[in-house]
Amino acid sequence: MANQQIQRIKSISEYHRLRGLHQPEHPLISLVDYAAMKNSPDNNKISWVYDFYFIALKKNMNAKFKYGQQDYDFDEGVMFFIAPGQVFRIEVMQDAPDKSGWMLLIHPDFxxxxTLATTIKKYEYFSYSVHEALFLSEKEEAVVxxxxxxxQQEYHANIDTFSQQIIISQIEVLxxxxxxxxxRQFITRRIANHKVFWINWKLYWISISAVMR
Incomplete structure (x- = not known):
């Protein structure tokens, strides 16, 4: 990401302000309807660093997502995860009118x-080492x-000690x-690659046999 401007967003309230959203109902957690956001081409030149966890499912975004050394294309039911302190960039080609999805912002202080404050680090999909976004089937998207x-139900209630526990429990389920x-995606991809390998290998021997005849 050489020659890229890097902007750090330290709080969820700051994120809401920069994105033209209403102030969050809680300073340490927010659930945002992606359809309500407007994307500016000016942001394409900026790389971002958040001081909070960012979990999102976006559809019909018409954009490229740069995370670590990997590029992702957004499509139906694409989910991605960003940990605090990691650098990423989103390049929006055109703000699609039919875009949809949600973004869950969680400050570590929440x-x-x-227990999740410690165990959240075990989820490897927050890491740069993950080489692909999560593509959900219709059933999986319904579960999520x-x-x-x-x-959302707890978030829009008055958050107290009990609702915080419930929300954190639901985050862990998510x-x-x-x-x-x-x-599942890894297993499916591995099986598909295995089949492609054997098909190519079979075609190779068929072609060799034809030449040797």
Missing amino acids: LWNF SGVIQNI LNYSQRFYH
Whole structure:
């Protein structure tokens, strides 16, 4: 990301302000409807660093996402995860009118004194080493959406000690489902690559046999 301007967003309230959104109902967590956001081409030149966790599912975005050394194209049901302090860039080709999805912003302080504050680091899809976004099937997207609806219900209530515990529990469910779906994607991709390998190998021997006749 050489010669790129890097902008750090330190708080969720600052993120809302920069994106033209209403102030979050809680300073340490926010659930944003992606369709309500406007993307500016001016932001294409900026690389971003957040001081909070960022989990999102975006559809019909018409954009490229640069994370570490990897580029991703957004499509139907694409989910991605960003940890605090990591650099990324989104290049929007054109702000699609039919875009949809959600973004869950979680400041590490929201998890303080809960087990998830430590265990969240075990989820490898927050790492630069992950080489592909998470592509959800319709059933998987329905499962994820159900968890997000539970979080949304608590988020729009007056957050107290009990609702914080419930929200954190639901975040953990979301992360565990994502872990399962990533594993499914890996297995599916490995099987598909294996089949392609054997098809190519078979075609190779057929061509060799034809030459030797």
